[in-house]
Structures are given as C-alpha cells and as structure tokens.
Amino acid sequence: MALKKSELYSSIWKSCDELRGGMDASQYKDYVLVLLFVKYVSDKYAGQPDALIDIPQGGSFDDMVALKGSDDIGDQVNKIIGRLAEANNLKGVIDLADFNDTDKLGSGKEMVDRLSNLIATFQNPDLDFSRNRAEGDDLLGDAYEYLMRHFATESGKSKGQFYTPAEVSRVIAKVVGVNRAIRQDQTIYDPTCGSGSLLLKAADEAPQGITIYGQEKDNATAGLARMNMYLHDRPGAVIWKDNTLSKPHFKNTEGSLKTFDFVVANPPFSDKAWSNGLNTSEDLFKRFEDGVPPAKNGDYAYLLHILRSMKSTGKGAIILPHGVLFRGNAEGDIRRNLVRKGVIKGIIGLPANLFYGTGIPACIIVMDKENAIGRKGIFMIDASKGFMKDGNKNRLRHQDIRKIVDIFNSQTECERYSRMVPLTEIEANDYNLNIPRYIDSTEPEDLQDIEAHLKGGIPNRDIEGLAAYWELCPSLKDELFCAADRPGYSLLKVDANEIKRTIYTHPEFTTYTKSLRTLFDHWLENNHGTLKGIENGANPKELIQNLSEDLLTVFSEVPLIDTYDIYQYLMTYWADTMQDDVYLITSDGWTEANAVRKIVETKGQKSKEEADITIGKQKFKTDLIPPSLVIARYFRDEKVAVDELQADLEAASQAMEEMQEEHGGEDGLLSEVTNDKGKITKGDLKARIKKIKNDPDEEEERAVLEAYLSLMEQESNAKKAVKAAEETLDRNVLAKYPDLSEEEIKTLVVDDKWAATLCSDIKTELDRVSQKLTRRIKELADRYATPLPEITDEVEALSAKVDEHLKRMGFVW
Known part of the structure; x- marks a missing residue:
C-alpha cells in the first residue's frame, strides 16, 4: 500500500x-x-x-x-x-x-x-x-x-531568499495571464529565477506548454533551478548562471536584449550592489531610459530590466518592497515616467512577513505593454489583511489567493479591498502609488453615542448598521427591538441571555439556515457521482479544481457569508485529509486503499505511528477509513454497550472520589488506610477491616471501609468488563475491514467521512453568522444599558452609605 x-x-x-x-x-x-x-x-x-x-x-x-x-x-x-x-x-x-x-x-x-x-x-x-x-x-x-x-523556513533571514513562497508564486502565475498562452513556442522568463519555483508555477498555467528561460547569479542556486526543471519534467528549460543586470545572457543576434511574452521575478529586495560591473550611463540595452535607479537601491533596476525584456505585447509581474510605490527623487521620476507610459496595469499589496529573506511587506507590480496606450487607470488591491500564521511566518490561505486572483482578473471594485484608480487621481498625488492613499482598508470606527450614554437606549444608527441581517430577516429586528421614548433610539425587547436563541429559532433565520444546507446538498449531489467514481490513475488536482469551482458557483450569491470562507473549508480539508485519501485511492484503488496495516516495531524501537486499533500487543493502522466510522455504521449497538459499561466504571470511580473527599484527611474515617501518596489499596482496606472487625467502637469506620471496598471491587469489575467489551469490539471492527465491499467503502468515505465533515463545516459557518449578530447586539445593549444619571445616582447612594459607616466608626470630617 x-x-x-x-x-x-x-x-x-x-x-x-x-x-x-x-x-x-x-x-x-x-x-x-x-x-x-x-x-x-x-x-x-x-x-x-x-x-x-x-x-x-x-x-x-x-x-x-x-x-x-x-x-x-x-x-x-x-x-x-x-x-x-x-x-x-x-x-x-x-x-x-x-x-x-x-x-x-x-x-x-x-x-x-x-x-x-x-x-x-x-x-x-x-x-x-x-x-x-x-x-x-x-x-x-x-x-x-x-x-x-x-x-x-530553517535557513534564516540571510539565506532563505532562494525560494518564493508557493502561494505568492500562484498569485503571480494567475494574474500575469500565462493561462492565455496558446502555443508551446511562447516564452516565459525570470531574470532572478533562484531555484525556479516562481518560474515553474507560472509556466504551469500555460495550457499548451511554454518555453522557459531563467537566469540566476548564485552558482549553487542556479544548479537547484536546473535540477528543479528536470524534476518537474521541464528538461528543455534554459537556465543560465550569471548576473542578470551586468551580464544578461539572453540576447538577440544583433546584441539587443531578447524579449519574451511573459516575465516574472522576485529579485533581492533593495539590492545595494545592483550596479556592480555595470556602467549605467553606457548601458547597451537601453534599460534606463526612464531614469537611473539610486546607486544603493536596485529595486527599479530589476523592474526596468523586466520592462525591456517584455515584447511589445508582453506581460510581466515583479515582487518588490512597498517603498518603490512612494519613494522620491530618482525613483519618483522613474515611477512618474512608467505611469505616464501606461505600462503598469495593477498593484497588489501583500501581507507582511510572507517572504523568507525579509519580514517587510511587499507588493506585486503587474505590467502590460500590449494595452499601455490609452490606459486610464491602475487597478489596486490591498490584500494585506488576508493571511494565516504559520510558525514565525505568515502565509496566504487558499481563500486569499483565490480572492486576489478573482478580483484582479475581473477588475472588480470592492469596498476597502480593491479599486480602479484613475491616472488623473494618481497625477494629482504627484504619482505616489502608495496603496493606502487610494484604498482605506481600515474598518469603520465604532462611534460612541453621548446621548445614549446619558439617557439610555440603543442608537438606531447602530441597529441599521446591521442592515444585511434585517434584509434577510425583516421581522427579526422587530422581535429584538422596540422604539425608545424618543426618536432615533430603540430598546432591546429580550433578555441579553436570550439573544442567540431568539435569532437561531426565528423562522426567517431558520429558513436561511435550511437554504444553506440545501445549497450544500445540491453541491454534494452534483459531485456525488464524481467522488464515488474516482478511479486508479485519476487526476487529483483536476478533481479538487472542479470541486472547488462548483462550490464557488453554488455559494456565489448567498447573503451574510463570504463565499471564499466556504471555499477555504473545502481547501483546508483537502490539504489536511482529503488529498491523502484521494492520493491513496488513485494509487491503489478503493479496496486496496482500505487495507489495514499492522504496525511493526523492532526490538527496542517503538513506531512513532499512532495505532487506530490495538488488540493485546498488536497495533493496527487504518489509512482511509477510521474505526469510528465503521463502528457508527455497523456496530452501533455494541458501542452503546461499551459506553454503558464505561458509564458504570465512571460512576464507581466518582463515588470513590466523593467518599475520599468526605472521609479523607487526618481525622477522616479513611485516614488509617490512606498512604503517604494519598492512595488507598485493597490490601490495606482488608487488613484494617479485619483489625477492627470485632471492635464495637469502630463500627462507623468499618461501615465506611466496607462501602469503599465494595466500590473498589465494582470499579475493578467494571474495568475488566470495559476492557473485554472494547477488545471484542476492536476484533469485530478489524475483521469487518476486509469484508467491506467496494460500494460500502465508497459510502463510508464519501458520505460518512468527506461529506459529513464538510457539512459540519457549513454548520460552523452558520454558527459564526448567528454569533456575530448576537455579539454585536449584546455589545450595544451592554454599552448603553445603564445611563449616566443612573450611574451617578448609584455612586452617590454608595458614597452616602460609606459616609454613614465612617461616622459610626468615629471618622468625621
């Protein structure tokens, strides 16, 4: 297997x-x-x-x-x-x-x-x-x-620059437009290709293949790139080892720079040695006609090299620090010239701490020569808030990548996220391209209402801020709020502890939750046959692509939820579990993938694998179907019996703990049989009972000891019963695996495992929706629950009480 x-x-x-x-x-x-x-x-x-x-x-x-x-x-x-x-x-x-x-x-x-x-x-x-x-x-x-x-990750800041995070590479690959390459002889080039990860991710987007070129100045890293091309079945890729800026290798016969259909790059940020070996005033390749970058900062040197390396219809993308968007002097002049030429199509601001060589935030500058003439604006995205923590680095999630790509490629404007910024506005800002100048991504300020603090009531302005919920559930607002004694304010009609129940049981919200589950059922029905039809040799990446596309389509118009959140549930489950399952099935087939492995341990060396089934000293591992699913479908009664025995065991243990709490301690009736470690053994109990058996003065102690001994025996018998029942159940479950038909295996995996987990995730999203509304309403209710005059009166009353106490104690001033 x-x-x-x-x-x-x-x-x-x-x-x-x-x-x-x-x-x-x-x-x-x-x-x-x-x-x-x-x-x-x-x-x-x-x-x-x-x-x-x-x-x-x-x-x-x-x-x-x-x-x-x-x-x-x-x-x-x-x-x-x-x-x-x-x-x-x-x-x-x-x-x-x-x-x-x-x-x-x-x-x-x-x-x-x-x-x-x-x-x-x-x-x-x-x-x-x-x-x-x-x-x-x-x-x-x-x-x-x-x-x-x-x-x-382990190489540290100074040595991790050979690798562009795969998530960022995927964004560049999809926004630069390589998917529109229709011929194998079209070209893609990376002038600072490192180990080739970005170049390969971009090339993978070409449906008919594409011709690859790369240059890298570090000898060992260039070797990695060459190997990487072979390992990814791209043996025809041309990778050259040399300094791209001072000695560009790819040239035409007459000596000019070779140009390419697509160019991508993640150059070293703010390279202070970029001009080594290069006379910028006599650059034979005319890369610096729009200006010469500062001697100690090479960001624009790489960008200008890319522009010169793009065909007249070429597309390009480069990762650079945010400073290139707003720094002045020579860089400001270059930026102005590039904006006026219309070669900058878009700018995508990324989260900080994504890259291995630096923690500073970076951006992707997307360039397009083909449509430069007549360009009226630059499309900007502020994606700085979409990420997850991964150790000491940040990473783009699947939903972050998908959202950036969808929004950029459709040029859709989204509040606090994306905007087509007119060139006239950029010109008015002296060609400063700093994204926060054009997109305010901060959340609206939660304003405090002074009148509500003084007189009570919840401002209608805040209630109307939840309009998306009231549009979906119009009568819910009237069930939660009523008008206050003055215009513009309302009162909460239900107890604060009843807010969530009121929301969750309201007919309109119930209808909404049912509609979401219906959508999920519809998506599952659409793909049920595909999932159960996975065969040896199938394409796992194509499968998840189709599943995720259909999920986005099905949930595209659902109010109150972010479609990309639903998408993330699927992609996370795919990465954590489902991908491995599909990999096993496409490799070995359903029946073989369901086989149970015996964990073999050599003498003196235990396996690090956790056993799913243990019978005696034998340990077994299930890779596709966990035992819990087999038990739930085929051995439910047996599991109930085990649970009942376990309950008996816990009851006996609980009764013993209660007796110890009641009769323990130095003077307790169990003190004579409690050792220095606080433990009571059956042997000590029997010995003590025998010793005081005929002593009428110790009758109460003897009764407690005998009761405790009886509980110990009950616990012991219960443990044996639980162990025997569990072992019998484990044996039956282990024996069931090879008896499962292929159709039964498919049902357990597709319905009981994959679908059930994803359905649970949808319910989690519904809970999040209701909790968000509940939290906001409770926050508003608590904020204005006690008007200032009431607080003042309460303070005065409490102060008077304190004064009275002080007077009675003889303290008067």
Whole structure:
C-alpha cells in the first residue's frame, strides 16, 4: 500500500535529521535535493536507450545503495554523481555538494552511518518514479516544493531568499495571464529565477506548454533551478548562471536584449550592489531610459530590466518592497515616467512577513505593454489583511489567493479591498502609488453615542448598521427591538441571555439556515457521482479544481457569508485529509486503499505511528477509513454497550472520589488506610477491616471501609468488563475491514467521512453568522444599558452609605 503523500514528504524531511548538526539548513538542502534528483532520473531513465538523461555505468542511485556501510562511501558517492554529471553536461549543477566533507558530515563511522541512512530514506518503495501513480499527480514536484519550503523556513533571514513562497508564486502565475498562452513556442522568463519555483508555477498555467528561460547569479542556486526543471519534467528549460543586470545572457543576434511574452521575478529586495560591473550611463540595452535607479537601491533596476525584456505585447509581474510605490527623487521620476507610459496595469499589496529573506511587506507590480496606450487607470488591491500564521511566518490561505486572483482578473471594485484608480487621481498625488492613499482598508470606527450614554437606549444608527441581517430577516429586528421614548433610539425587547436563541429559532433565520444546507446538498449531489467514481490513475488536482469551482458557483450569491470562507473549508480539508485519501485511492484503488496495516516495531524501537486499533500487543493502522466510522455504521449497538459499561466504571470511580473527599484527611474515617501518596489499596482496606472487625467502637469506620471496598471491587469489575467489551469490539471492527465491499467503502468515505465533515463545516459557518449578530447586539445593549444619571445616582447612594459607616466608626470630617 502506498504511503499518504503527507507521510511520504514528512519521512523525506525527517531524513534531513541525518545531516543536521554539521551544517546550516541552506547547505544540507543541497545534499538532500541532489539525492532526490539522482533517485528520480535513475528511476525514470535507467535502461532506456534514447532517454533524455543518460544513466552511465556506475552513475545511478542503485550504485549508491550498494555503497551503504562502505568505509569510503562519501568519496564513492561523489564519483557516482560525477559520472552522471559528466554524461549529461551537468557539471557544476549536481556535483557542487561534497559528500566527502568531514567538516559537515563527520568522519569515519559517523559519515558512513549518516550517508547510509540518508540513502536508505530514498530507497522507500513509495518513492518509485518509474511509474506515474496518477495522471497529473506531481508527486515529485510536490515533494520538492515541500522540501524547499522547509529549507527556506530553517535557513534564516540571510539565506532563505532562494525560494518564493508557493502561494505568492500562484498569485503571480494567475494574474500575469500565462493561462492565455496558446502555443508551446511562447516564452516565459525570470531574470532572478533562484531555484525556479516562481518560474515553474507560472509556466504551469500555460495550457499548451511554454518555453522557459531563467537566469540566476548564485552558482549553487542556479544548479537547484536546473535540477528543479528536470524534476518537474521541464528538461528543455534554459537556465543560465550569471548576473542578470551586468551580464544578461539572453540576447538577440544583433546584441539587443531578447524579449519574451511573459516575465516574472522576485529579485533581492533593495539590492545595494545592483550596479556592480555595470556602467549605467553606457548601458547597451537601453534599460534606463526612464531614469537611473539610486546607486544603493536596485529595486527599479530589476523592474526596468523586466520592462525591456517584455515584447511589445508582453506581460510581466515583479515582487518588490512597498517603498518603490512612494519613494522620491530618482525613483519618483522613474515611477512618474512608467505611469505616464501606461505600462503598469495593477498593484497588489501583500501581507507582511510572507517572504523568507525579509519580514517587510511587499507588493506585486503587474505590467502590460500590449494595452499601455490609452490606459486610464491602475487597478489596486490591498490584500494585506488576508493571511494565516504559520510558525514565525505568515502565509496566504487558499481563500486569499483565490480572492486576489478573482478580483484582479475581473477588475472588480470592492469596498476597502480593491479599486480602479484613475491616472488623473494618481497625477494629482504627484504619482505616489502608495496603496493606502487610494484604498482605506481600515474598518469603520465604532462611534460612541453621548446621548445614549446619558439617557439610555440603543442608537438606531447602530441597529441599521446591521442592515444585511434585517434584509434577510425583516421581522427579526422587530422581535429584538422596540422604539425608545424618543426618536432615533430603540430598546432591546429580550433578555441579553436570550439573544442567540431568539435569532437561531426565528423562522426567517431558520429558513436561511435550511437554504444553506440545501445549497450544500445540491453541491454534494452534483459531485456525488464524481467522488464515488474516482478511479486508479485519476487526476487529483483536476478533481479538487472542479470541486472547488462548483462550490464557488453554488455559494456565489448567498447573503451574510463570504463565499471564499466556504471555499477555504473545502481547501483546508483537502490539504489536511482529503488529498491523502484521494492520493491513496488513485494509487491503489478503493479496496486496496482500505487495507489495514499492522504496525511493526523492532526490538527496542517503538513506531512513532499512532495505532487506530490495538488488540493485546498488536497495533493496527487504518489509512482511509477510521474505526469510528465503521463502528457508527455497523456496530452501533455494541458501542452503546461499551459506553454503558464505561458509564458504570465512571460512576464507581466518582463515588470513590466523593467518599475520599468526605472521609479523607487526618481525622477522616479513611485516614488509617490512606498512604503517604494519598492512595488507598485493597490490601490495606482488608487488613484494617479485619483489625477492627470485632471492635464495637469502630463500627462507623468499618461501615465506611466496607462501602469503599465494595466500590473498589465494582470499579475493578467494571474495568475488566470495559476492557473485554472494547477488545471484542476492536476484533469485530478489524475483521469487518476486509469484508467491506467496494460500494460500502465508497459510502463510508464519501458520505460518512468527506461529506459529513464538510457539512459540519457549513454548520460552523452558520454558527459564526448567528454569533456575530448576537455579539454585536449584546455589545450595544451592554454599552448603553445603564445611563449616566443612573450611574451617578448609584455612586452617590454608595458614597452616602460609606459616609454613614465612617461616622459610626468615629471618622468625621
């Protein structure tokens, strides 16, 4: 049975533990990714006569496996990689990491064990790249992405710049318009491509394929990019190692810069050494006609290079710090010229702390030469508030990515989020493009009403601020509020503790909740056949794409909820659970994916896997259907019986605790049988009862001891009964798995697992809607509950009481 994707990637990441301690994360990534590359090309191309990659004799992953435990493993691994590099013109690409470096890998047995264990990790049978597990399932690409993100996270500020977060890459890929590329010979270029993640994400959007070009000045990172292209099945990509600004590699025959259909980039922010080796006044490529960037800040140097590298119909996008939008002097002049030319199509402001090299917020500047003439405005998005925390970094959620892309591509104006800003307005602001000048994303101020504080009542202005709820439930407002004794104010008709119940049980709100559940049922009905029809070799990414698109369509016009919140529920569940399930099904089929694995533990080494079923010392793991679902559908009565026995056990334990509380302590009737640790044993109880058996003065103590002993026996018997019943249930459940038909498996997975979870998420969203309204009404009611005169009268009354007490005590002034 195939491992789940998440477990597979996790096991690869854990292999990095074999290298930690001797080097920084930014260094050990080179070792792990090189091994991943050698494993991939060996699986895919070994023994094929006309293969894209030649696997020479003594240059394969199998040759590495044969070295495990060898004293000269480090030197021999270097030679294997060298042979592979020599045979495929990959010298300086895959042979940069020294596997015989004693400073980083240790010496003697330490190096042998470390490298042997690392190679063993990639021997995992689930890492067999000789066959596609499922059509369109990018097992290797996803594994590479997983590793790169973790390496970047651990590399720290100074060394994490080789990787553009996948979420940001997806935004750029979808807003730059690569999806409109219709020919393989159309081109995409990244002048600062790093490890190639952004370039690949953008290229993936081209439905018919696209020709890839990239340049990167760092030698090791350029090697990563070359390997990344092979690992993502893009062997024709051209990656060049050199400084793009001083030595651009891609040129036309007459020496001018080669131009491309699409250009994307995430250059180093505020590069202080951008002009090294470059005479800006004699730039042969005419990149600085709109102005020369400051000598100590290269942000605009990269942007101008991109513009010059775009065809007359070209599209581009670059990630830069927000300073480029408002800084003055030379940068202000460049910005003015670019705005006047109309080449800037849009600006997307991103949250802070997304990137691994810096915590400052950045923006995406989207450029379009084709439609520059006649451009009347720049479309701006303030997406700075949409993110989730992920360790010490922020990350865009699925809903954030989707919202940015949908809003930008449709050029839809949304209050406090997006706006088409006229060029005339930008000109009036001296070409300052700082997003807050044009989009106020702050929430409206919650104004305090002085008259309401003085005289009581809730301002009608605040109640009307909840108009979206009253439009949906018109009579609900009249059930909650009535007019106060003066115009413009109302009173709460129900007790504050009854607000939520009033809302949730109101017929109009009930109708609304039913309509949402009906929509979900409609979506499920639309996709039920698709979900149950998943077959071996199906495309998981295409499946979730279709499911999510349909969900957005079904919930697109629902009031009070954000459609993207519903979308996020699905995408989160997909990432956490459903993706692994679908991966297993498309890999192994429904029946095989349902198989139960026995957890094997070697002597002295326990497995880290948590058992789903334990019978005696035997532990079993279910990957697709948790036992709780099998129990709920097939063993409900048996589970009720176990729960009843468990209740008996808890009742006996509770009675014993109550007796200890009542009769414990130094002078309590149980004190003689309570040891120093506060425990009472059956042996001590029996001994004490025997000792005072015939003593008439200890009759009360004896009665308590006997009662406690009886409870102990009840508890003991109950524990045995629970254990026996649970073991019987576990055996029956374990035996049920292989008896399940394929149709039963589909029902358990699709209906009882996937649909039930997502339905629960929809209910959570409904609860959020009602809680938001409840919270706001209660906040207003509490705010104006006690008018100032009442507070003043109460203070005066309390002060008078205090004065009276003081007088009686003899304190008078």
